[in-house]
Amino acid sequence: MAAAIDADASNEEATDSAPAKRKLSGKVLVLYIALPLLVLLSAGAGVWFSGILGGHQDAQPRIAEPVFYDLPDILVNLSGPPPQHFLKMKVALQVVDQDALKRLEAELPRVLDSFQVFLRELRPEDLQGSAGMLRIKEELLRRIALAIQPPIVSDVLFKEVIVQ
Known part of the structure; x- marks a missing residue:
């Protein structure tokens, strides 16, 4: 029985000495992942709709003949x-x-x-x-x-x- 208690104690020490995985908090997730992703998507949409990358090619204004x-x-x-x-x-x-x-x-x-x-x-x-x-x-x-x-x-x- 003493051997079983010693084995359980050594298992607990092994788990305590291993580095624990940290979970990302909600603020960190929003500030470092979601916000930059939102900014990049907005900038990409703006460039696309402005026509720089080929968006709205068919929406060229019609110029009336004089x-x-x-x-x-x-x-x-x-x-x-x-x-x-x-x-x-x-x-x-x-x-x-x-x-x-x-x-x-x-x-x-x-x-x-x-x-x-x-x-x-x-x-x-x-x-x-x-x-x-x-x-x-x-x-x-x-x-x-x-x-x-x-x-x-x-x-x-x-x-x-x-x-x-």
Whole structure:
């Protein structure tokens, strides 16, 4: 019997001297495993959906084809002291879509009238330089927007401008 007690005591000493396995606590598991894994997955999803790695290849925006309308030539006499000066312009309008062309053609007399009234008040000095042409372009675009509501013209393009 003494031998049995000695054997049990030696078994207990052997188990006590062996290193015990430690269990990971919940905080350590979350901080060192789950949180970095979540950050990596989020970053990977962000890169994928941003298109860097090929995500959303079919979601490229469709660019509408530009639609242009050529106005008839405009010829006006400019205001100011003699000698008399004339302005000849060829203008194209960029319209938002193909359906807006019908509406523009229906409203064209009103648009041309507002152009004529504005252009006849200009002096030759108003047409000098790129800043002068930009102001005229902005004013023509504003007058079109006033003549046609809601606005259907997105840009005024000068094809030819002659001051004589």
